[in-house]
Structures are given as C-alpha cells and as structure tokens.
Amino acid sequence: MSLKHGILGLLSYCSMTGYDLTKLFNESLKFFWNAQTSQIYRELDALEKKKYVTSEQIIQRDKPNKRVFTITDIGKDELTRWLDEHSINDSMKIRDEMAMRVFFGSKGDLSKLKDELLEYKKAKEMFLIHLEKAEKELNEYEQSSGKEGEKIYWLMSIKRGYISAKGHIQWAEECLELLKERKGKN
Amino acid sequence: MSLKHGILGLLSYCSMTGYDLTKLFNESLKFFWNAQTSQIYRELDALEKKKYVTSEQIIQRDKPNKRVFTITDIGKDELTRWLDEHSINDSMKIRDEMAMRVFFGSKGDLSKLKDELLEYKKAKEMFLIHLEKAEKELNEYEQSSGKEGEKIYWLMSIKRGYISAKGHIQWAEECLELLKERKGKN
DNA sequence: ATATTATATTCTACTTGTAGAATATAATAT
DNA sequence: ATATTATATTCTACAAGTAGAATATAATAT
Numbered sequence: 414m415s416l417k418h419g420i421l422g423l424l425s426y427c428s429m430t431g432y433d434l435t436k437l438f439n440e441s442l443k444f445f446w447n448a449q450t451s452q453i454y455r456e457l458d459a460l461e462k463k464k465y466v467t468s469e470q471i472i473q474r475d476k477p478n479k480r481v482f483t484i485t486d487i488g489k490d491e492l493t494r495w496l497d498e499h500s501i502n503d504s505m506k507i508r509d510e511m512a513m514r515v516f517f518g519s520k521g522d523l524s525k526l527k528d529e530l531l532e533y534k535k536a537k538e539m540f541l542i543h544l545e546k547a548e549k550e551l552n553e554y555e556q557s558s559g560k561e562g563e564k565i566y567w568l569m570s571i572k573r574g575y576i577s578a579k580g581h582i583q584w585a586e587e588c589l590e591l592l593k594e595r596k597g598k599n
Numbered sequence: 600m601s602l603k604h605g606i607l608g609l610l611s612y613c614s615m616t617g618y619d620l621t622k623l624f625n626e627s628l629k630f631f632w633n634a635q636t637s638q639i640y641r642e643l644d645a646l647e648k649k650k651y652v653t654s655e656q657i658i659q660r661d662k663p664n665k666r667v668f669t670i671t672d673i674g675k676d677e678l679t680r681w682l683d684e685h686s687i688n689d690s691m692k693i694r695d696e697m698a699m700r701v702f703f704g705s706k707g708d709l710s711k712l713k714d715e716l717l718e719y720k721k722a723k724e725m726f727l728i729h730l731e732k733a734e735k736e737l738n739e740y741e742q743s744s745g746k747e748g749e750k751i752y753w754l755m756s757i758k759r760g761y762i763s764a765k766g767h768i769q770w771a772e773e774c775l776e777l778l779k780e781r782k783g784k785n
Numbered sequence: 786a787t788a789t790t791a792t793a794t795t796c797t798a799c800t801t802g803t804a805g806a807a808t809a810t811a812a813t814a815t
Numbered sequence: 816a817t818a819t820t821a822t823a824t825t826c827t828a829c830a831a832g833t834a835g836a837a838t839a840t841a842a843t844a845t
Contacts, residue, residue, distance in 0.1 A: 415696050416831075422703040432793050445698035449833065454794065456831090477793045477840045489706075496700065496707030501718045504697045505726070508802095510601045511690045512631035512759045514682060517608040518752035520675075521682030532687045540691070565781075566704035569774050573698045573767075580766040581759075588755050595751075602801075618823050635803065640824065642801090663810045663823045694832090 416448050420456055421484060421492040424466060426560070428483040431457055444544060444574050457482055465491055511581075515588065527592055534585035537578045544574050602634050602642055607670060607678040610652060612746070614669040617643055627753075630730060630760050643668055651677055697767075701774065713778055720771035723764045730760050 419442045423434055431454045438446075438453060460466045465488030468480045484492075511533065518526050548571050555564045605628045609620055617640045624632075624639065646652045651674030654666045670678075697719065704712050734757050741750045 415694075415699050418703070419699055422699075422706065425703075425706055430793070432791095435793095442699060442702070445693050445695035445702075447692045447694060447832085449835080451795075451797095451835080452832065455796095459830095473792095473840090475841070476791085479793060492703065492706050493708075496703060497711050499700065499715065501715065501722050504700070504715075504719055505722050506633045506696075507631050508601075508633060508694070509631035509759070509763070510692075512756045513601050513605055513608075513628060514685065514690070515752055515759070516628070516631075516756040517604070517611075517678065517682060518755065519749050520608065520611060520678050522679075525683050529685065529687065529690075533690055536687050536691050563705050565777060566701055569704065569777065570698045570702040572773060573695070573701070573770050576766040576770045577695075577763070580762040584759050584762045587758060591751060591755065616823070618821095621823095633802085635805080637805080637825075637827095638802065645800095659810090659822090661811065662821085665823060 416446065416452065416456055417460065418492060418495045419446055419448075420453065420460065421465060421488050421495075424482055424484040425489060425492060426563075428481050430479045430481050432479065434482070440547065440550075444540075444547065445570065460488065464488075523592065523595055527589060530585045530588050530592075534582050534589075537581045537585070541575070541578050541582075544571060544578065547571065602632065602638065603646065604678060604681045605632055605634075606639065606642055606646065607651060607674050607681075610668055610670040611675060611678060612749075614667050616665045616667050618665065620668070626733065626736075630726075630733065631756065646674065650674075709778065709781055713775060716771045716774050716778075720768055720775075723767045723771070727761070727764050727768075730757060730764065733757065 419438070420434065423429075423437055423442070429437070434457070435450050435453050438448065442448075457466065457468070461468055461482075464485055466482045466484050468482045471479050471481055473479065514529075515526070548568075551564070551567055551571070555561060555567075605624070606620065609615075609623055609628070615623070620643070621636050621639050624634065628634075643652065643654070647654055647668075650671055652668045652670050654668045657665050657667055659665060700715075701712070734754075737750070737753055737757070741747060741753075
C-alpha cells in the first residue's frame, strides 16, 4: 500500500541506489514499516515502469556497478497526490497481531503467554532505545544538511513511535498484572 | 499472517457458517484486524483443504442453503501451536501508514495535513466509542454464555485497543499543536 | 592464502490483502 | 405489486508482503 510512496519519499530527498535506499530505509521508515530488501528492489523496478523514477547505471572500478534511481516529476506528483488525496479509512485499517494473540489466550499455555508478554515488553523497550538514538542522530543530521524543513515532520513520526511503544509497554504490564494471580493452564 | 488463526479461533468457540463467522468477526476481531468477506470465505476454503476445518452443507427451506464449518483436532492443534510457538519478531512488525504520511509531510499541503490530523483524531474517537459499546456487550454476553474463561483475554485485547486509540488521539493533538504556528505550504 | 565484510542486485516461490461486483433465495415492509 | 433487508456465497483481478537464497566484485583483516 505505502512502500511505494515511502520509496518515492526517500528519493525525493536525493537520488540513490537501491542499496543506499535500503540502508536509509532501515534507519528511518523501518521504525514503522517493514520491508525485505528484495521488495524494495522489486518496487523500484515497478516505479521505473510507471515512469515515477528513472535509473542510470554507474560503472565502478573499485566496487560492483550500481544503478542510481532518480524521482521524476510524475513521481513527485504521485507522492503529493498520495499525501493530499488520501482517505482516512486507509489510516484506520489496523492489523494488530498481538491483540489477536491475547484475544485467543485461553487456547494457549498461560505461562507461555506470560513469557511472551514479558518478552514483548522488553522488545518494545529496545525499540524505544533505538528510537531515542534515531532522534539524536536526526538532530545532528538536521544541522549539517539543508533539511531543516523536514525536521518537524520527522519529529512527529518519532513522537508517534514513542507514544505507541510506551502504550504497548504499559499494556503489557497491565496484562501481566491481570494474569498474576492465574496459575496453570487457561 | 493471522487471519487464518483468527478464523480458527472463532470456530473454536463454536461451529458456524461463513456468513455468521463474518458477522462475528466484524463484532470482535475487526477492532484489530481488517478482512474482506471474500477473504474470509477464501480462507475457509484454504483451511478445509488443509484439514483444519470441515464443512457440512445444510439445506434450508426458508433461507438460502448454507455451509457450516467446524474446526478439527488438527485445526485446534494448529491454533495452539500458533499461540505457543510464536516468534516475538512477528509481533514487532509494524506497518503504520499514518506515521509514514506525517514523515513526508513536507511534500504535501500543510492545511490538508491539519485537516487530516483532525479527521484522524475524530475517527479514533469514534473507534473508542465503538470499543466501549463492544466492552459492554461483552459483559452481557459473558454472563449469559458459558465463556467466563475467555473474558480476561477479551478484556486484555480491548484494553490494548483503548491504549492505542488514546495514544493516537493524544499524538494527533500534539501534532496539531506543533503545526499551529505554521501557515501556508511546507 | 583465507575468511570476512561491505557493496550491490536479482531471483524464486509463495502467502496474504484489497476492492468490490455478482449471484441467489426468501421474508418483510410499503 | 414493489422495494428493501437479511441471508448466504462466489468470483475476478490485481497489489503487496514474506522469506530467504543466490550471485558478484573488491577491499580489508587474520
């Protein structure tokens, strides 16, 4: 649904190879979007077919050759269109596997569920730490590059990450509290 | 990833038709999972091929005929296996379109973004109201049916819905506050 | 020499989700 | 009579995600 626009968005900052795009993706969008390397390259091919990007092969002597992708005007229009003509319904679509898992908690093993909740909480705490690091790097990057205009938006998405993760941590704690008394199965 | 297990879970409560399953889905799992009717029927066919469910045709005179689906022992095993042998990585996979949209906010129209955030906030408030209704119905249902053992788990997923939605509302408010001074484009 | 790391892209096979139209039957409401 | 609603399922076509293996080149480290 949105990986396409994520890629267009990153390319709107500057032209780059699939390899660099993947790295940048993993330092930024990865916080709220999942994608395999292969998916990114495949999407780049699809975007090129649609004339949203162009690519240019660069011959290198010291490293393998590479293809540099550049967003076109049509691609920029598509990015803007996606931002401006969006339906709120799409943003409301949720797929929350963890919620489904606890919903059917009675069908599984109680102690395993407790373990999972604890692990989940720890994973979210790790996520928070990564996010804090990203926020610091963002501040440094923002000062050295000409991207001051982006900062407020990047901060908004980081803020969203914080609120979600903290909420999930709180939720896991409350669940563990609820399950504290329970022992054995179901 | 999980619709399959959502269907197995619902069928583990009792056998039913695709039609009733869809209705039940829309009153329960819909709060944290999205699925088209056609997807549910397709998944039911797939589950039958895998012997996770069986189906029996019921001839009706007053209504169209129907197929009643029943979970098998293999299906119950699969549900339990999914619950007990799960990787935390899968639960950490996020796809948060709204976060991506604000991330690239500079590429769109500022006033449209503000409108969207307001609309988003309202939609989440509506979601909260639906969730409260579902919680009340759950309490009534729980007393009339023999499903007291499920209640704690259902509450845990409802609680998760509350925390997420409230977090998102707070986030939207903070974003609107941040954008308050800004006028015009970018 | 050998192994590892970084760079850079491609490939295959499969699963899942999106979106909504189409098809039917029969009861109920106007 | 006619329209609407509830019941019940099927179909098509496409888009996107999952998962990881495979292929290459060249620098650097041991």
